[in-house]
Amino acid sequence: MxxxxxxxxNIIDTTSAVFMVVGALMSLAAAVGLLRFPDLLSRMHAATKPQVLGLFLLLASIGLQMRTWWVWPVLLVAWIFQLLTVPVSAHMVGRAGYRTKHLHRELLSSDELEAVVQKAAQSARDEGADAGRPD
Amino acid sequence: MMQTVMAVTAVILSLAAAGAIIRIARGPSLLDRVLASDVLLAILGAALCIDMAVNRHLNNLMLLVALSIVGFIGSATVARFVAGRREQPHES
Known part of the structure; x- marks a missing residue:
């Protein structure tokens, strides 16, 4: 040889080893954030680290270790699939958390959703007053 | 070198899984538990990835995609259920 x-x-091996260790540290950061952050919304912020960046680093280390070109599109498909599904489920969880009041309001720097919710509740109340009880 | 990396990442992922399980056990609300189980699923996916990278095979790749589908369906369903249960007293 x-x-x-x-x-x-050697360089490829070292790079992929660094990627693997950093990708695993993302999981640890998410766990520490889950344990230490005070409410649901800030825990959601910590939970996305291993789902996007951690998965990217680990898939890149797989691609580096396999030493072939054809695996990269497959790994890219797996990562893009994760990128498509994670925001939707995070949106659902955040929406349900907002509706069920699982947040510390004093920790928010701005709440743009509250005006929308107030407006929707006001218009629903107006319609109810016009048409009686909708049932 | 790969064996060292595998040992280090095994320790890190074990600690992370322990943290997520503690949050599942302690979490004050259902949504906290859903979020923590999502993180546990991501840690499992990370372990599968590291196994593939160290042993140089691609057997777990479909399992990884299936894992992300399961996480998506699970958390979306539970979040929907929580929001729907909350809206009922408001309407009636």
């Missing part, structure tokens, strides 16, 4: 190829091999 010529020395140049083994040097490149």
């Amino acid at each position: 010529n020395p140049e190829a083994s040097l490149v091999d």
